[in-house]
Amino acid sequence: MSELINNREVHETEQTHRQNMLKEIIKELHAGKSVEEVKARFEEAVGDVTVAEISAMEHSLMTEEGIPVTEVQRLCSVHTAIFKGSIEEIHRSSKPEEQPGHPVHTFKLENREIEKLVNFRVELHKDKFRKSDDEGIIFKLLEDLGLLLDIDKHFSRKENLLFPYLEKYGIYGPTQVMWGVDDGIRSMIKEAKALLSGYTGNREEVVSALELIIKEVNEMVFKEENILLPMALDKLTEDEWVKIARESGTIGFCLAAPEKEWVPERNPEPVDAEAKEAESAGTPQGFIRFETGILSVQQLELIMNHLPVDLTFIDENDVVRYFSHGKERIFARTKAVIGRTVQNCHPPQSVHVVEKLLEDFKSGNKDAEDFWIQMKDKFIYIRYFAVRDEEGRYLGTLEFTQNIAPIRALEGQKRILSE
Amino acid sequence: MQKTLSINEPIFDLVSRDPEVKDIMIELGFQDIAKPGMLQTAGRFMTLAKGIKLKKIDIDTVKQTFRRHGFIIQE
Numbered sequence: 391m392s393e394l395i396n397n398r399e400v401h402e403t404e405q406t407h408r409q410n411m412l413k414e415i416i417k418e419l420h421a422g423k424s425v426e427e428v429k430a431r432f433e434e435a436v437g438d439v440t441v442a443e444i445s446a447m448e449h450s451l452m453t454e455e456g457i458p459v460t461e462v463q464r465l466c467s468v469h470t471a472i473f474k475g476s477i478e479e480i481h482r483s484s485k486p487e488e489q490p491g492h493p494v495h496t497f498k499l500e501n502r503e504i505e506k507l508v509n510f511r512v513e514l515h516k517d518k519f520r521k522s523d524d525e526g527i528i529f530k531l532l533e534d535l536g537l538l539l540d541i542d543k544h545f546s547r548k549e550n551l552l553f554p555y556l557e558k559y560g561i562y563g564p565t566q567v568m569w570g571v572d573d574g575i576r577s578m579i580k581e582a583k584a585l586l587s588g589y590t591g592n593r594e595e596v597v598s599a600l601e602l603i604i605k606e607v608n609e610m611v612f613k614e615e616n617i618l619l620p621m622a623l624d625k626l627t628e629d630e631w632v633k634i635a636r637e638s639g640t641i642g643f644c645l646a647a648p649e650k651e652w653v654p655e656r657n658p659e660p661v662d663a664e665a666k667e668a669e670s671a672g673t674p675q676g677f678i679r680f681e682t683g684i685l686s687v688q689q690l691e692l693i694m695n696h697l698p699v700d701l702t703f704i705d706e707n708d709v710v711r712y713f714s715h716g717k718e719r720i721f722a723r724t725k726a727v728i729g730r731t732v733q734n735c736h737p738p739q740s741v742h743v744v745e746k747l748l749e750d751f752k753s754g755n756k757d758a759e760d761f762w763i764q765m766k767d768k769f770i771y772i773r774y775f776a777v778r779d780e781e782g783r784y785l786g787t788l789e790f791t792q793n794i795a796p797i798r799a800l801e802g803q804k805r806i807l808s809e
Numbered sequence: 810m811q812k813t814l815s816i817n818e819p820i821f822d823l824v825s826r827d828p829e830v831k832d833i834m835i836e837l838g839f840q841d842i843a844k845p846g847m848l849q850t851a852g853r854f855m856t857l858a859k860g861i862k863l864k865k866i867d868i869d870t871v872k873q874t875f876r877r878h879g880f881i882i883q884e
Contacts, residue, residue, distance in 0.1 A: 563846025612863050617854045624854075 486631070487623055491652025493552070493634045494619050496643065500544050501611045503645035507538055508607045516600045523593050528586055531600070535583045537645065541607070544644035545572040546722070548614070550735075551634045551641070552622055554726045557734055559625045568610075568618065570738045575606050628654050637724045702789040703777070708732045708748060711786070720770055720791050751776035752784050762794075769795040813881045814857065821852035833878050837871055838864060857882070 415428050487494035512534045519527045549572065553565040582599040585592065626634075635652045677686050685693070694701065694714040702713040702723065708731045713723045727735050736744050750756040751774075761772045773790040814823055814830070820842065823830045834842050839860050841847055861868055872882045 561846065561850045563844055564851045567841065567844055567847070609863060612859075616859050616863075617851045620854045621850060 486628065486652075486654060487619075489652055491635060491648040491650050493547075493631055493638060493652075494623060495652070496635075496638065496646075496648045497544070497548070497614065497619060499646045499648070500644045501615065504538075504541060504544070504607060505611060507534065507645065508604045512538070512600060512604060516597060516604075519600075520593070520597050523589070523591070523596075528589055531596075532583060532586050535579055535586070538603070538607075539576075539579055539583075540644040541579070542576060542644075543642040545576070547634075547638055547641045547643075548572070548618075549737075550722075550724055551637055551726050552618075553734070554730045555626050555630050555634070556622060557730065561621070561625070562734070564618070564621075565734075566738050568613065571606070571610060573737050573739055575603070575610060578603050578606065633726070637726060640724050641722055699790055699792040702791075703786055704732045704789075705786045706752075706784055710735060720765075720768065720793060747774060748787065751787055754782070754784075767795060768793045769798055811881055812879055813883055814875065815883045816858040816861070817856050819853050820855045820857065820860070821848055823857070824848060824852070829878065830880075833875060833880075834860075837874055838866060 411431065415432055418428050418431075486492050489495060512531070515527060515530045515534055519531060549565075549569050553569070556565055578599065582596070582603060585596050585599055589596070632652070632654060635648075638648075677684050678690060695716045697714065697716065700714060700716065700719050700721070700723075703711050705711050710727045710730055710732060713727070715723070732744060732748070733741055747756075747759055750759075757776045757778075759774045763770050763772070771792050771794045773792075775788045775790065776784060777786045777788050779785055812827065820830075820834070824842075831842055831848070834857075842852065857871070860866070861871055875882050
């Protein structure tokens, strides 16, 4: 509890009487009296003081009077009995997650819009479609599903910004399971869109696809708000929420966006100091001596970011160490992935592919592997290289991603003297 | 012996007190509880009441099943 009240001053004179009464109550509890018996006296002692005051009193009971934490915790159970609230409610003077801009506030804001979209629009259009599958209603449903695809950003923020912190606290299972369900919903929406855009009169198939989407989306909202977010609020520190809020814009928002930047009530300095430190660490004055030349750290970083490719490097323990951040990254990366194992940065469905590849690199079976995919007007060439030292020891993997559509489109020749 | 359960108590607490609860829940269709790590993490926030709402399982079915195993569910 004490960490929640680090910056509150206690006015000793005003508090002394109350503290004495509280101490008496603790003694009585210690002597075996029940909560019921001391309830009245507790109310008298505490009266209508603010929660902050209670916390401060408890703190001083612990630090100045040397009353052990366990004893003060007994008092908490008395709070609970009297105020009929949870201990967390009592000890949280204001709820940061209810302030606009807090990542939890934003997630919930988006959820309200998502609910409106699926439970009103999609539901209504689905019923109309069931009665008459004319072109107008198909168009409306396609429009709705297009909007709903935006849920990808909501999910991505959860997977790439929130999950890494939960993993830091040892929570893996639920995040992997949820990621799998997210992917399921993504593909359901895409499949329903495909069914509708190539509509061949399979009315029932479309209706049941839409019904499944509505059900799954609602369930996900429920799971996020009843399990995931409370669990995250329980684990993450305020500084971590600040970091998530700051990085959220990189991925984007779904149907609703935070109305303002969230500034925690308490002095937001720690993060600022850290950010400044990180910034100055990004442009240190040093030089790096390579076998073939010397570069300043700034030059090196700029070179990496000017290469027309996206680079990501994971070390021999599969931990993401670095990614370049040029102007147009093909696959979004956020700083939260740094220090995270690569297995946890991929959707569960494709993890086995990544693991097989790393296995082949580590065993020396392979030194490189290429993939290529068409994504709208981009043709993406993804290359993986095993990075080895002179002795051939595996030191990590380099991912090299490039849009080669413009290169594939080249014809004839353009020589330096052509113009 | 009659054992009582509260639908608003975290699943983690219920199962810690009586491991049999886990098997009964799986039998009822709460499959996620069997997945690794779920009980220790999400289970601390998940209650029977939330599970019933989420999975849209009939509360009477849940009560009957628990009763069959010697439990009574409090609302």
